[in-house]
Amino acid sequence: MTQLSIDELVEAIQCMPVGVTIIDSSLTMRFWNDAFSRLLDFPDEVMRPGVALEDLFYFNARRGDFGPGNADEQVRERIRLTLMFEPHHFVRTRPNGTILDITGRVIHGRGGEVIGFVTIYQDVTVERQHEQRLLATNKELQVAYDDLRQAQIGYAAMEEDRRHYYQLAVRDPLTGLFSRYYMEDAAARLIEMHERNASTQLALLVFDIDRFKGINDAYGHLSGDIVLRRIGELLSLQSRRTDVAVRFGGDEFAVFQSGVGENECLAFAERFRMVVGAAQFDGDMAGIKLSISLGVAEHRIGESMNDLLCRADAALYEAKRAGRNCARKAV
Structure with a gap:
């Protein structure tokens, strides 16, 4: 070309x-x-x-x-x-x-x-309006839950409903990963813990799928959804129970890792990159070969979540500049 x-x-x-x-x-x-x-x-x-x-x-x-x-x-x-x-x-x-x-x-x-x-x-007007509708729906679910509680439904059934509604609110329905809204609350808690105890570590990994738009264009959006779902499955399998794995939006993902520094997080990023690269698809999607670009940043005392995200995002940008399908640490 x-x-x-x-x-x-x-x-x-x-x-x-x-x-x-x-x-x-x-x-x-x-x-x-x-x-x-x-x-x-x-x-x-x-x-x-x-x-x-x-x-x-x-x-x-x-x-x-x-x-x-x-x-x-x-x-x-x-x-x-x-x-x-x-x-x-x-x-x-x-x-x-x-x-x-x-x-x-x-x-x-x-x-x-x-x-x-x-x-x-x-x-992003339409997307944000959709998010607001989801929040309104969640509030309605909470009201419904309160009504059930006031009606003195059995504790076991009530607790099961609460868990179900909570998962609807904090999980991305396509990938099963946590949602962006949950990430903001979870990240705030993790950063607060790190601020209280500086001897602990906290790292953030962000990544997206290389040339994902090309997959949608060539194979269709349903195939794109299958790819996103596979990424969610692989990330859930590779992450620790203490990790907060999030679908940030579109083909963008993030993982908060507590008790981990940037070098360990980078090693995890490399392992996960290889796992994604080995993923295979059947049928009409057999020609799809995935790769991801990743950025890693370690939280600094006094640093806001937004600043941490910006540094990790800048590292992701450096990975793309380096040719994609690689991971980079933030400066």
């Missing part, structure tokens, strides 16, 4: 359903695709060639995207954070109700110097 030209690469990015921007080290917008302008509602007269990121911040501040407050102060704070050129991942709700999942990564030159930043904006 011949290498893509710049024009072909730009055309491919323009076709993507997510917004993509690239800024240089002076915070000048060097590239953006149409999806970015559409998701952020930036008019053409604002998105002119060479527009400064500061101008876009002011445009958002003055139309209320950043909420109430002084526009100059809001812009200064965002410029200060941007100039730190650190990887970030957060969710932002726009005044029109659109929910954006925003991920930014630093671009380095050949000599390792910072030359810019690439950011991806994904509309």
Whole structure:
């Protein structure tokens, strides 16, 4: 396959359903695709060639995207954070109700110097609304459970119902792994334990399936679900009882390992990578060969869960840069 030209690469990015921007080290917008302008509602007269990121911040501040407050102060704070050129991942709700999942990564030159930043904006409004409906359903289940309790149903039957409802709330129905909501609570408890006793260790492994979209495109989404279910089964078999194995979303997974440092976690990552690589499928899926890219980070005292996730995610990104199908430790 011949290498893509710049024009072909730009055309491919323009076709993507997510917004993509690239800024240089002076915070000048060097590239953006149409999806970015559409998701952020930036008019053409604002998105002119060479527009400064500061101008876009002011445009958002003055139309209320950043909420109430002084526009100059809001812009200064965002410029200060941007100039730190650190990887970030957060969710932002726009005044029109659109929910954006925003991920930014630093671009380095050949000599390792910072030359810019690439950011991806994904509309996750539908997914978040679905999550809210699940939470509402869980609350309804809890109310139903309370009603049953008040009706003095036998303790054994009541406890069985409670366990069933709890599993519905904390388990991913496709893979059987823990859900993202459970992960947030469990991770908070594990981090609190590590903060109280620094002699213990806590490590985080994150990974995703290499070129999973290609599997969906070639074999269909039902086959993609079978692949995700197999990953869940393998991860459940390989994990310890004390590990918290999570389907983070899509083809992204995470494992919190207490009492384990980054080297032991990396060794587990390598073992699991080989197990996944040996997985086989039957019938029409016989041609599928899986590989995964993994990132490992050890929790540091005083570090938030979000910062730990960002470091592990950065290590995963390094694994992908190294050619995929490998594991990397966070710095």
